[in-house]
Amino acid sequence: MNAQMLSSASRTRAIASIARFRNLGQRCMSVRPLKYEHLTNTTGESSPLKSAPSPPRKKVTIASLHTLRQERTPITVLTAYDYPTARAASTHGIDITLVGDSLAQVCLGYSSTTSLTLDEMLHHCRAVARGTSAPLLVADMPFGSFYAGKEDTVRAAVRMLQEGNVEAVKLEGGSEIAGRVQALTSIGIPVMAHVGLLPQRHTALSGYRVQGRTAQSGRSILHSALALEEAGAFSIVLEAIPSSLAAYITSRLKVPTIGIGAGPGCSGQVLVWDDVMGTWAGHKAKFVRRFGDVKSEVERGVKAYASAVRNGSFPQHEKEGYGMDDGEIEKLLEMEGDREWTWSPPKLMSN
Numbered sequence: 001m002n003a004q005m006l007s008s009a010s011r012t013r014a015i016a017s018i019a020r021f022r023n024l025g026q027r028c029m030s031v032r033p034l035k036y037e038h039l040t041n042t043t044g045e046s047s048p049l050k051s052a053p054s055p056p057r058k059k060v061t062i063a064s065l066h067t068l069r070q071e072r073t074p075i076t077v078l079t080a081y082d083y084p085t086a087r088a089a090s091t092h093g094i095d096i097t098l099v100g101d102s103l104a105q106v107c108l109g110y111s112s113t114t115s116l117t118l119d120e121m122l123h124h125c126r127a128v129a130r131g132t133s134a135p136l137l138v139a140d141m142p143f144g145s146f147y148a149g150k151e152d153t154v155r156a157a158v159r160m161l162q163e164g165n166v167e168a169v170k171l172e173g174g175s176e177i178a179g180r181v182q183a184l185t186s187i188g189i190p191v192m193a194h195v196g197l198l199p200q201r202h203t204a205l206s207g208y209r210v211q212g213r214t215a216q217s218g219r220s221i222l223h224s225a226l227a228l229e230e231a232g233a234f235s236i237v238l239e240a241i242p243s244s245l246a247a248y249i250t251s252r253l254k255v256p257t258i259g260i261g262a263g264p265g266c267s268g269q270v271l272v273w274d275d276v277m278g279t280w281a282g283h284k285a286k287f288v289r290r291f292g293d294v295k296s297e298v299e300r301g302v303k304a305y306a307s308a309v310r311n312g313s314f315p316q317h318e319k320e321g322y323g324m325d326d327g328e329i330e331k332l333l334e335m336e337g338d339r340e341w342t343w344s345p346p347k348l349m350s351n
């Protein structure tokens with residue numbers, strides 16, 4: 001959706017809602033109307049599923065995130081990797097849906113995020129975009145897709161927006177990538193930065209380890225965050241850093257911080273879908289809290305289905321089968337010369 005597609009009344013509202021961050025000039029603007037009564041998904045396509053009626057949500061914009069930060073209302077961020085997870089985030093009040101490159105591990109079975117290609121990421125972004133309406137849709141630029149220089153970075157980010165249908169990109173890295181972040185934000189591609197523990201560099205960092213525990217390393221993360229804000233990032237993820245450092249960085253920035261393993265002093269929080277739902281069977285970081293027990297429910301469902309098939313209680317002809325028109329099976333048997341064959345639905349077994 002762009003301003004040309006809006007009615008003149010909503011166009012006026014859209015223009016009125018253009019918001020700028022203090023000291024950030026034109027780099028962080030939103031031209032979305034403040035009130036979206038009828039939201040389409042971010043691809044503009046209609047969704048195959050109609051959800052139950054629920055109160056319409058306003059579209060989340062960079063400006064509305066800034067307002068949440070000012071009001072000290074925590075920003076909720078959750079990863080999604082496909083259409084149903086995107087629908088759930090959209091329907092149940094998440095502010096930002098992130099197609100994280102954790103996709104590599106939790107959905108695709110790679111041992112780390114460095115294996116994920118841009119094309120694989122785009123395939124999942126498109127599915128998530130089809131299920132996303134109100135949340136702002138952000139996706140990780142995969143390992144390697146923004147390393148070769150500004151031109152490559154812009155080309156890859158344009159693909160994320162045009163082919164992946166996401167609204168913003170997230171890049172892992174400190175002040176060393178500020179030039180590339182600036183190259184994106186200067187042409188209107190919104191960037192979420194990501195400092196602290198950088199999973200894409202897990203080998204160089206000798207594992208997934210808390211960062212910024214000393215004054216010197218903490219200061220280096222702070223200065224990276226400031227440089228990335230200066231480069232136009234609209235928000236910064238702080239991963240696996242001490243809570244006090246994260247709270248201090250948050251106080252020094254004008255843009256909202258999103259913490260993961262960074263304590264309660266951030267402007268918002270992000271977790272990986274599978275960690276929240278309890279479906280991730282791999283290593284559980286200290287910062288993870290499980291809010292659902294989908295794994296047990298999946299186990300129960302799969303076992304119950306397999307056992308119902310094996311013991312013949314599924315399917316039941318009356319409930320889950322289809323009938324034939326009267327006399328037609330007899331006619332068919334006649335034509336086949338197979339008058340001996342008979343069949344009657346099995347009797348229900350009592351449990």
Ligand SMILES: Nc1nc(=O)c2c([nH]1)NC[C@@H]1CN(c3ccc(C(=O)N[C@@H](CCC(=O)O)C(=O)O)cc3)CN21
Pocket residue numbers: 101102105106113197199208209210240272274275280283284285286287
């Ligand atoms: N399921 C899942 N959740 C995630 O949050 C996540 C992924 N996968 N994959 C991509 C990255 C990798 N991340 C990780 C992975 C491990 C730790 C971890 O184990 N950290 C140690 C720190 C120990 C220390 O230095 O003191 C921990 O025990 O919390 C942290 C972040 C975050 N991302």
Ligand SMILES: CC(C)C(=O)C(=O)O
Pocket residue numbers: 079099100101102103140237260270271272
């Ligand atoms: C955990 C979040 C911040 C992320 O980067 C991911 O999902 O890959």
